[in-house]
Amino acid sequence: MLDSLIERIRAAHDSRTPLIIEGGGSKTFYGNPDEGEVLGTRKFTGVIDYQPKELVLTARAGTPLAEIEVLLGEQNQMLAFEPPHFGGPATLGGSIAAGLSGPRRPYAGAARDFVLGVRMIDGTGQPLRFGGQVIKNVAGYDVSRLMVGALGTLGLITEISLKVLPRPAAETTLQFELDEAAAIRNMNLWAGQPLPLSATSWHAGLLTVRLSGAASAVQAAQAKLGGETVKDAAAFWQRLRDQTTPFFDTRSSSSNQSLWRLAVNPTSPPLTVSNRLGGDAQWIEWGGAVRWLVSDRPAATLREAARAAGGHATLFRGDTPADGVFPPLAPALLILHRNLKQRFDPRGIFNHGRLYREF
Amino acid sequence: MLSPAFLSKLRSLLPPHCVLNEREDLLPFESDGLAAYRNTPDVVVLPENEAQVAAILQLCHQNKVAVVARGAGTGLAAGALPVDGAVLLVLAKLNRIKAIDTLTRTAVVEPGVRNLAISEAVAEHGLYYAPDPSSQIACSIGGNVAENSGGVHCLKYGLTVHNILALRAWTIDGQLLEIGNESLDAPGYDFLALMTGSEGMLAVITEVTVKLLPRPQRAQVVLAAFDDVAKAGAAVGNIIAAGVIPAGLEMMDRLAIQAAEAFVHAGYPLDCEALLLCEVDGVNEEVSADIYTVRQVLEASGAIEVRTAESEEQRLRFWAGRKAAFPAVGRLSPDYYCMDGTIPRAQLPHVLKRISEMSAECGLAVANVFHAGDGNLHPLILFDANQPGELAKAENFGGKILELCVEVGGTITGEHGVGLEKIKQMCTQFATPELMRFHDVKAAFDPDKLLNPGKAVPELHRCAEWGAMHVHGGQLPHPELPRF
Numbered sequence: 086m087l088d089s090l091i092e093r094i095r096a097a098h099d100s101r102t103p104l105i106i107e108g109g110g111s112k113t114f115y116g117n118p119d120e121g122e123v124l125g126t127r128k129f130t131g132v133i134d135y136q137p138k139e140l141v142l143t144a145r146a147g148t149p150l151a152e153i154e155v156l157l158g159e160q161n162q163m164l165a166f167e168p169p170h171f172g173g174p175a176t177l178g179g180s181i182a183a184g185l186s187g188p189r190r191p192y193a194g195a196a197r198d199f200v201l202g203v204r205m206i207d208g209t210g211q212p213l214r215f216g217g218q219v220i221k222n223v224a225g226y227d228v229s230r231l232m233v234g235a236l237g238t239l240g241l242i243t244e245i246s247l248k249v250l251p252r253p254a255a256e257t258t259l260q261f262e263l264d265e266a267a268a269i270r271n272m273n274l275w276a277g278q279p280l281p282l283s284a285t286s287w288h289a290g291l292l293t294v295r296l297s298g299a300a301s302a303v304q305a306a307q308a309k310l311g312g313e314t315v316k317d318a319a320a321f322w323q324r325l326r327d328q329t330t331p332f333f334d335t336r337s338s339s340s341n342q343s344l345w346r347l348a349v350n351p352t353s354p355p356l357t358v359s360n361r362l363g364g365d366a367q368w369i370e371w372g373g374a375v376r377w378l379v380s381d382r383p384a385a386t387l388r389e390a391a392r393a394a395g396g397h398a399t400l401f402r403g404d405t406p407a408d409g410v411f412p413p414l415a416p417a418l419l420i421l422h423r424n425l426k427q428r429f430d431p432r433g434i435f436n437h438g439r440l441y442r443e444f
Numbered sequence: 445m446l447s448p449a450f451l452s453k454l455r456s457l458l459p460p461h462c463v464l465n466e467r468e469d470l471l472p473f474e475s476d477g478l479a480a481y482r483n484t485p486d487v488v489v490l491p492e493n494e495a496q497v498a499a500i501l502q503l504c505h506q507n508k509v510a511v512v513a514r515g516a517g518t519g520l521a522a523g524a525l526p527v528d529g530a531v532l533l534v535l536a537k538l539n540r541i542k543a544i545d546t547l548t549r550t551a552v553v554e555p556g557v558r559n560l561a562i563s564e565a566v567a568e569h570g571l572y573y574a575p576d577p578s579s580q581i582a583c584s585i586g587g588n589v590a591e592n593s594g595g596v597h598c599l600k601y602g603l604t605v606h607n608i609l610a611l612r613a614w615t616i617d618g619q620l621l622e623i624g625n626e627s628l629d630a631p632g633y634d635f636l637a638l639m640t641g642s643e644g645m646l647a648v649i650t651e652v653t654v655k656l657l658p659r660p661q662r663a664q665v666v667l668a669a670f671d672d673v674a675k676a677g678a679a680v681g682n683i684i685a686a687g688v689i690p691a692g693l694e695m696m697d698r699l700a701i702q703a704a705e706a707f708v709h710a711g712y713p714l715d716c717e718a719l720l721l722c723e724v725d726g727v728n729e730e731v732s733a734d735i736y737t738v739r740q741v742l743e744a745s746g747a748i749e750v751r752t753a754e755s756e757e758q759r760l761r762f763w764a765g766r767k768a769a770f771p772a773v774g775r776l777s778p779d780y781y782c783m784d785g786t787i788p789r790a791q792l793p794h795v796l797k798r799i800s801e802m803s804a805e806c807g808l809a810v811a812n813v814f815h816a817g818d819g820n821l822h823p824l825i826l827f828d829a830n831q832p833g834e835l836a837k838a839e840n841f842g843g844k845i846l847e848l849c850v851e852v853g854g855t856i857t858g859e860h861g862v863g864l865e866k867i868k869q870m871c872t873q874f875a876t877p878e879l880m881r882f883h884d885v886k887a888a889f890d891p892d893k894l895l896n897p898g899k900a901v902p903e904l905h906r907c908a909e910w911g912a913m914h915v916h917g918g919q920l921p922h923p924e925l926p927r928f
Contacts, residue, residue, distance in 0.1 A: 137685055221819065223855075226646075279661040302730035350626035371628060395626025397627065
């Protein structure tokens with residue numbers, strides 16, 4: 086199977102045929118539109134090695150996330166970055182290439198934080214191996230992490246080694262009626278205290294907080310924070326992670342609205358751009374560091390709002406703006422992106438334009 | 445040699461006291477923390493602000509003069525070793541803490557700020573900076589980023605790459621790179637990760653935004669003695685399998701224990717082959733639950749003695765022995781050579797056995813201290829540099845240990861970096877296509893190879909000259925041949 090992928094990529098390199106890498110297809114909405122022949126990874130599947138005592142799992146790119154999560158669950162372990170499935174058959178390779186993380190991210194780390202090593206095939210068909218299966222490794226540049234979030238533009242990831250973590254013994258989710266400004270403040274204040282926070286969300290006047298850890302620690306934190314216990318909390322966080330609540334479904338709205346992801350300084354006060362449509366048009370997570378907006382405002386307005394709040398805005402779902410879905414790069418960084426792309430994929434066959442139209 | 449014309453231009457960029465090129469002024473910079481490698485720099489510059497750094501880089505770029513960046517000079521791999529004909533760019537004077545934000549839990553610091561100074565500056569707010577390399581009292585944050593430094597708490601709190609949010613860095617042609625921002629991620633490729641651990645090869649860092657964590661409510665340590673290193677190694681895996689992620693999990697072998705005890709009188713049991721120190725931290729209730737679990741697991745794993753520190757004073761005494769292990773071993777021998785391989789933990793008994801066999805073969809003793817939680821092994825090879833040939837023998841032995849680490853699926857460096865010291869072993873760890881890609885990454889940033897030339901990534905022809913053998917995926921070449 087690996088050989089056939091290599092052959093296919095070599096042929097595409099020789100004939101300059103653009104390829105679109107596709108795993109489970111759960112994130113085809115993400116990124117700029119691109120064109121080419123589909124290079125599927127779904128058949129390249131299987132967990133190669135899993136050592137619970139080493140906290141390390143190695144699997145082929147096409148392995149479904151769901152399969153990995155079941156396997157880890159049997160050993161009471163988990164992928165701590167809670168990768169979104171987006172309601173589809175998400176694969177490990179796609180999750181790493183997209184570099185997206187779920188509600189636990191501010192407290193446990195992002196997808197890139199858990200990647201220990203990758204095997205990949207570059208744009209000339211050369212198989213490569215970077216990093217490894219150990220937690221500490223500083224030999225050579227960190228190409229493994231460079232692949233996380235590169236959306237396949239530097240090569241096809243074929244195999245990934247990840248650090249995994251034990252599942253917390255207990256989890257409780259609490260809810261508080263709070264306005265936006267107070268919720269943002271509390272998320273940040275609590276994160277600065279020794280509390281076992283593992284997820285935070287604010288939407289429509291409700292701050293929702295997940296606590297994870299030893300049962301006694303969760304109980305003590307609950308006693309300190311108060312709030313109402315949420316029933317069926319696992320489903321709440323899963324719907325947020327996978328964006329399966331109606332809020333995120335821009336197709337259902339009649340007006341011409343898009344879903345924007347504004348990554349900002351977590352302490353940023355309520356963004357004024359959201360006010361026009363009332364609090365309902367916004368969903369805050371990651372301790373205040375991500376503000377999801379459903380908006381019909383021009384891209385420039387939202388990008389400026391995010392920039393002023395110390396971050397950046399990405400169009401997540403909706404019509405691609407003229408300057409692309411991702412915020413334009415500063416010229417000095419764009420040159421380096423192009424240089425790297427040129428080195429890893431000299432003929433630009435992988436996912437051309439998906440990340441930035443320049444490459 | 446640098447031309448007088450170039451030196452005069454360099455002087456025009458900086459106040460007179462910021463340019464050193466008298467021999468007696470240059471000597472303190474002839475080596476970093478790996479003193480076996482020495483080379484007197486041609487000129488040392490100590491800029492006092494970012495604009496001066498940019499101007500120095502531009503001048504060097506125009507004149508095709510190489511630049512070696514240096515922080516506090518505590519590195520252990522000769523990464524900051526001066527290069528002939530290069531400018532040694534010392535960033536120690538950029539040492540201001542520019543901002544501390546307690547609500548976002550971040551600090552913005554210049555690269556010359558010492559690692560420990562960050563935690564000290566934010567202690568009054570109940571916060572700290574997590575990575576704690578053993579040199580933290582002296583090493584600078586810029587150097588920590590360049591090396592992706594670790595410490596004893598990596599398993600739970602990560603390395604430098606997990607604890608920084610943004611960088612300002614300058615390419616060799618004087619372009620400013622603003623990497624990261626105030627949010628938790630950035631668009632485009634993950635240059636924050638690429639820069640971290642890049643050993644001064646890609647750009648020069650002038651500002652780092654670090655993440656601060658709330659100081660744990662409580663930390664408690666358990667000490668366990670074993671009559672067999674294999675049992676101690678298995679206990680480490682058992683603790684993790686029980687669902688505990690210790691804040692620190694350290695192992696010492698018999699020689700290291702004896703040396704540490706003789707030096708600081710930590711009260712360690714002496715009649716044992718291995719000692720484990722397992723620290724758990726967090727909220728009060730979590731620590732109580734974890735300590736209970738850890739004790740149970742240690743006893744079930746065959747520990748001959750288990751002690752829990754009952755006071756902060758006792759906790760610090762348990763740690764004192766481990767933290768003094770290097771100088772303690774230094775008392776046993778005129779010199780020691782510290783290695784830095786990482787291995788999958790399950791391989792520990794095999795690796796320690798091989799190290800002990802190799803030690804007997806070459807006649808040099810080894811003390812082993814081990815960040816057991818994350819698999820990072822620090823064998824300390826004892827030797828006497830005044831005996832002709834002993835340094836070469838120690839280096840050769842060290843190289844073999846690193847090759848062994850690669851053979852069992854590990855790496856030649858867990859946290860010290862490649863620098864010049866381990867450049868040969870890079871040929872063992874990586875095959876030609878990967879090394880070529882590393883050179884490509886370098887070329888994307890610094891096509892003229894002016895930043896820290898000759899370090900971190902070997903030229904391919906050098907690998908051929910050294911005859912180094914690449915061990916691929918744990919398979920030696922010709923796996924059909926028996927090897928003992």
